[in-house]
Amino acid sequence: MTDTPAPFDPVAAGWKPFRWHADGFPTLVGPFWSKKEGDAWAYGLLAEEKHGNAHGIVHGGMLVTFLDQILGATCWEAAHRAPVVTIQLNTHFVSAARAGDFMEARGEAVRATKSMVFVRGQITVGDRIVATADGVWKRLGAP
Numbered sequence: 001m002t003d004t005p006a007p008f009d010p011v012a013a014g015w016k017p018f019r020w021h022a023d024g025f026p027t028l029v030g031p032f033w034s035k036k037e038g039d040a041w042a043y044g045l046l047a048e049e050k051h052g053n054a055h056g057i058v059h060g061g062m063l064v065t066f067l068d069q070i071l072g073a074t075c076w077e078a079a080h081r082a083p084v085v086t087i088q089l090n091t092h093f094v095s096a097a098r099a100g101d102f103m104e105a106r107g108e109a110v111r112a113t114k115s116m117v118f119v120r121g122q123i124t125v126g127d128r129i130v131a132t133a134d135g136v137w138k139r140l141g142a143p
Contacts, residue, residue: 007100008100008102010033010044013102014035015034015035015044016034016035017033017034018030018032018033018043019032029051029062029065029066030045031045031046032044032045032069033045033046040106040108041106042104042105042106043066043069043070043073043104043105043106044102044103044105045102045103045105046100046101046102046103047097047098047099047100047101047103049099051099052098056098056099057096057097057098058096058097058098058099058101058103060091063091063093063123063130063131064089064091064131064133066103066105066123067089067105067121067131067133068086068089070105070106070107070121071089071107071119071120071135071137072084072085072086072137073107074107074108074109074119075107075109075112075117075119075137077109078109078112078119079117079137079139082139082140083140083141084137084138084140085137085140086136086137086138087116087135087136087137087138088135088136089133089134089135090134090135091131091132091133092131092132092133093130093131094129094131094132095128095129095130096130097123097125097130101125102125103123103124103130104124104125105121105122105123105124106121106122106124107119107120107121108120108121110134114139115138115139116136116137116138116139117136117137118134118135118136119134119136119137120132120133120134120135121134
């Protein structure tokens, strides 16, 4: 008998696959998951060995990628599903995540103008904050 916990199963926990495109960059680093929470969305990523760095923790670049994807989706919703692109993303690394951790990310649009969306969010593992971020997204086609 082993004390190793069973791997986290996103489907059993009510998460659904989240796909932006049939191909492209997100498919290389995912799969990503999503779950509706009231009027907002939560996004998930089960950390794998491929997401790690030389220290055995999830690479900072992976955390930034996850935040960029999730905060971008948050801005897209705030822009009434109009195309948006990142123009600034400030990230703060708070604690480590490891392979096997299910990371959850949530974003909040703080302000939306005709041309920009301002957003903030965080990644957690359970109750522990892994990273926080804030940024600005540009509405494409806006002045």
